[in-house]
Amino acid sequence: MRAQSSWGFAAVVAGLVWSSAAMAQEALANPAFGPGEQSQYRIRYLGMTAGTAQVTVGAPMKQWGQDVWPIVAVARSDALIGVWPIKDKFVSYWQAPSQRVVGSDLHADENGKRRRQRIKVQPDGKSALVVKQKEGETPRESVTEITEGTLDVTGATFALRNRELVVGGEYAYPVFTGSKSFTMRAKVEAREVLETELGKKEVFRLRVQAEFGGNLTSKRDMVAYFTTDAQHVPVRIEAEFALGTVVAEITDYSPGRVEAVATAEKGG
Template identity: 60%
Template sequence: MHTRFNVAIVGLMSAMLSSSVALAQESKAAFGPGEQSLYRVQYLGVTAGTAQITVGAPMKQWGEQVWPIVSLAKSDPVIGVWPIKDKFVSYWNDAAQRSLGSDFFVDENNKRRRQRVQLKEAGRVAHVVRQREGAAPTEATHELPEGSMDLASATFALRNRGIADGQEYTYPVFTGSKSFMLRATVDGRQRMKTALGEREVFRVKLQTQFSEKLQARRDIIAYFTTDPSHVPVRVEADLALGSIVAELAEYKQGRLMAMND
C-alpha cells in the first residue's frame, strides 16, 4: 500500500472533517477515551492489512488538554512484499472540537520517516517538520483556510456534529503538504450487516482532491451507523491505484462524555 494512501484510508475510515463554524451539536459526545475500532482493509479483493483506531487517555500537547486519536496501519504478513507499519496520531482538542495537529511515523519497506504538523490560529496556520531516518529535519509553514484539520480527525468531528439526511458538508483538509476542500453528502439510509450486527447506516458520498495514484475514479462511499455514536463501519474507494474496501471487524465503545466536558 502507498504511504499517502495509508493516511487517506485511515482518515476516511476514521474520516471526513470539520470546520470551526458552529453547528447544532448533540448533548453527548459520539465518542470518548477508550474507544477502539479495528478495520480489515482489502485491496483489489485481497486482504491487504488492518487499521486500528484508538481514542487515548487525556494528555497535554502544546500546553493544551487533548485526546490522542491513534491510528495504526499494518500490512498483512502473508503479502509481505512491502511491509508497512505506520502510526498516525491526531491531537484532538475536545473543548475546541478540532485537531491541534498530528504526528505521523512512517515505517515502510524498512525505511522510516516522521512528519509533525502543528495547527495554529484555529487551523489557519500549519507548522510542518519532516525528517527521514539519518537525515536532518526540514521545516515549512503553510497558510490555510480557517478550521483546517487532518483527515484522521475528520470522522470524529463529523460524528460529534451529527449526520443528517440529505445534508451536504464542505470542510478544509490539510494533508501536511496539500490543502483542499472535502465535500461530503448524506445519500440516504440502508440496512447493513456489520461487526456490530445488522444496523441501519447512513450512506455518505465523499469527494476528495487527491491526485496521481490516490485520485478517485468516482465518489468514495462511507457508511456510518445512524445511532448517536455514528460509528464508521465501511469505506469503499475506487482509486487510480485500485479498489479499496475497509470494513469494521471489531469495536469497543469508549467513555461517553458531555460535549466539551
C-alpha cells in the same frame, strides 16, 4: 499496494473509520465518542485482505500546552499477500470543546524506510508548521497558510460524527494533509441496513469527495457507511484510488467513555 500511499489511507480510515469555526458553536452535550473508544478494521485491496487498521481515542493529555484527546490510527500490512511491509501510526490531537485539531504526528515504516511528519497548527489558527524527516536526513521545516478551522482527515471525520446526520444533508470541511489543502465534502444519500461482521446495522450511506494526490487520487467519490445510532460509527468505507480499489470493513468495536463537553464560545 504501493508503500508511499499506505499512510494516507490509514489517515482516511482513522477519519472516516470530518469543522469549520461554525462547528465550534454547536452544542455537544452528548458527543458521539469519547476516550477509550476503539474500532478494528480489515483492509481489502483488489478484493484480497491486505492488512488491518485500529483506531483508538486515547486518554486526555496535554499537547503543546493544550488539552487534547489523541486519536490514534495504526495500519499494518498482511505479509501473506506479498505487499511491502507496512506499519504506520497516525495521531491526530483533537480538542473536544472547539471541535478542532491542534496538529498531528505521522510515524511511517514502509518497506524498511522510515519517515516522520509533524503538523502543528499555529496559535493564530491561520498557518501550520510542517516538519518532515526521512530516516538519516535532516528535518525539513516549512510554514503553510491554512484556512482558519482547518482539520486533518481524522479530525474532520470525528467532527462529522458529532453532527445530526440526516438524509440529504451536506457537509464541507477544510482539510490539510501536510502537503495539500482541499475541501472534503460529504452528502448523506440514504438510510439502509448493512450486513457487517458485527451483525446487521442500520446505517447512513454517505458519498465523500476528497482531493488526495498521487496514488491516492480518487477515480470516483468514496462511499462511507455510518451507523444511525448516537455513536455514528464508521463500519465500511469503499474507495477507488489510482492504486486500486480499497475497502475497510469493521471487525470489532468498543465504545469509549462518552461525557458532556463544554462548547467553545462563539468566535473563539
